Amino acid sequence: MTANRFAEAFRNKGEVVLERTLRADAETVWRFLTEPALLGAWLAGGLLEPRLGGRVALDFRLLDCPGREGASGTVAGVVTACDPPRRLAYSWDESGEARPPAQCSEIAFELSPAAGGGTHLRLVHRRASPKEAAGLAAGWSVHLDLLGARLDGNPPFDFMAAYGRVAPQYEAAFAAERAR
Numbered sequence: 643m644t645a646n647r648f649a650e651a652f653r654n655k656g657e658v659v660l661e662r663t664l665r666a667d668a669e670t671v672w673r674f675l676t677e678p679a680l681l682g683a684w685l686a687g688g689l690l691e692p693r694l695g696g697r698v699a700l701d702f703r704l705l706d707c708p709g710r711e712g713a714s715g716t717v718a719g720v721v722t723a724c725d726p727p728r729r730l731a732y733s734w735d736e737s738g739e740a741r742p743p744a745q746c747s748e749i750a751f752e753l754s755p756a757a758g759g760g761t762h763l764r765l766v767h768r769r770a771s772p773k774e775a776a777g778l779a780a781g782w783s784v785h786l787d788l789l790g791a792r793l794d795g796n797p798p799f800d801f802m803a804a805y806g807r808v809a810p811q812y813e814a815a816f817a818a819e820r821a822r
Contacts, residue, residue, distance in 0.1 A: 648779075648808075651816075656772075656774055658766070659765070660765045660779065662763045662790060664762075665740050666760060671793065674792065676690055677690075682706050683706055684705075685700055685705065688717075691721065692721065693721060693724055694722070698719035699716070701716050702716070706798065707801045708799070709804075716736070717736055719741055722743055728752070728754070729752050729785055730750070733748055733750060734746055747771075748768040749767055776815075776817075789797075
């Protein structure tokens with residue numbers, strides 16, 4: 643990953659944007675985005691109802707990954723877009739207050755065919771707080787790398803060790819983008 647790629651995550655104010663090419667077809671990636679057992683292999687365990695207006699309830703204690711044993715935190719949300727297997731979006735509320743979607747940040751996953759095969763995944767975290775943007779980018783980066791590993795049939799890696807490697811680079815890139 644180049645320094646330029648880290649900076650690309652912050653080009654649009656209030657958004658964190660990350661992209662990956664995954665070696666799986668869009669239908670398989672879609673299952674990992676929507677099926678609870680597969681979500682728990684790379685993001686968090688819980689519930690996601692893949693339909694417009696569906697409920698999202700994720701619990702990071704249920705992530706099956708070394709280095710997250712002491713993790714906590716939950717996300718509540720509502721599915722705001724669902725077009726299988728191309729686009730999934732939902733509100734992202736870590737407050738525990740069950741706020742309306744317009745008062746929360748939003749996660750969007752956009753899937754398209756990748757050149758040479760596989761699936762291009764574009765993640766956009768909208769309405770990201772500036773004070774949390776670098777940490778969100780680092781966290782999403784590691785989660786997406788974990789998704790790629792799981793899709794490839796590989797065992798999970800130490801989440802916090804990977805986070806520790808990329809977080810300083812995202813922090814530096816975010817500081818540079820804000821100074822522009």
